[in-house]
Amino acid sequence: MTRRDFLTATAASALAATPASAAVRGPAQAQARGANTTGPARLQLVRNATSIIRYGGRTLLLDPFLSPAGALPAFNNTPNPRPNPLIELPMPAAQVVAGVDATLLTHLHVDHWDPVARELLPKGGTLFVQPTDLERVTTAGFTAARAVESMVTWDGITIARTGGRHGHGDIGQRMGTVSGYVLAREGLPTIYIAGDTTWCPEVADAIEAHAPDVIVVNAGAAQFLEGGLIIMGLGDVVEVCRAAPRATVIAVHMEAVNHCVLTRADLREGLRRAGVRSTVRIPRDGEDLTL
Secondary structure, three states, X not given: OOHHHHHHHHHHHHHHHOOOOOXXXXXXXXXXXXXXXXXXXXXXXXXXXXXXXXXOOEEEEEOOOOXXXXXXXXXXXXXXXXXXXXXXXXXXXXHHHOOOOEEEOOOOXXXXXXXXXXXXXOOOOEEEEOHHHHHHHHXXXXXEEEEOOOEEEEOXXXXXXXXXXXXOHHHHHHHOOOOEEEEEOOOOOOEEEEEOOXXXXXXXXXXXXXXXXXXEEEOOOOEOOOOOEOOOOHHHXXXXXHXXXXXXXXXXXXXXXXXXXXXXXXXXXXXXXXXXXXXEEOXXXXXXXXX
8 A cells, every 4th residue: 555545545434434513524514604604713733833723614723733643754954853742643644634725834843834734635625835945845746726926815814924024033034935825704703823933024024014813933942953933922922912012822832842942831821921922822732713
């Protein structure tokens, strides 16, 4: 049996075992879900940055990282050199991709777009990517990938691309181009997905330009042994809260890969000391939030 046959068989088995009441519905429920354009916006954290966003009657999968625990090597030259992911998914990988209407990729680092995701997602499914990643995604066989240059409209949802800095100085240059996205639709909260970025002028500009109601930040303080943080840590999250005091901030990308050193408990305590804890939600893996 080939790897692809194995993954396909695994997906079919998992779907057959998934109850109809599961949080992520399969294709049989897609029509009913799609008709519910007035339902509340929801975000379900899967693991790391991977999230399922239900918005305007559509289901978007953000940055799928679906490998089993320990299937990938530790990131080189980083703290805590343990195989990745550090923990298992809270649900089968096949359940994560079931019923997805589109996939949203902030960039193509392996903890946001891994081999299991590339195998399980349909090659004809809609993917939104930053322009620098379009060629790699289409070369991988995804025929309906769309680059978001600045803004696109999809099924009544506006998707605007924002900038970011995956670290500062030389390390930030080596980490490559990353993007965030802002989702907007009349009658729903505006959601800003910051992506793999530290606090920087691009993030401040996005908050000022879009006035988001919800901001999703990758807050695990990922780092190498030198060069500083490459995603947000406690101080960065505090800056976001101060820049957008009326927004709900959702902190993810924690406790799942070896170079993320900030725990949920430490972030919660640090925010309490900074006096901004009440504006931040720190979901558990698998937790489903109403926005």
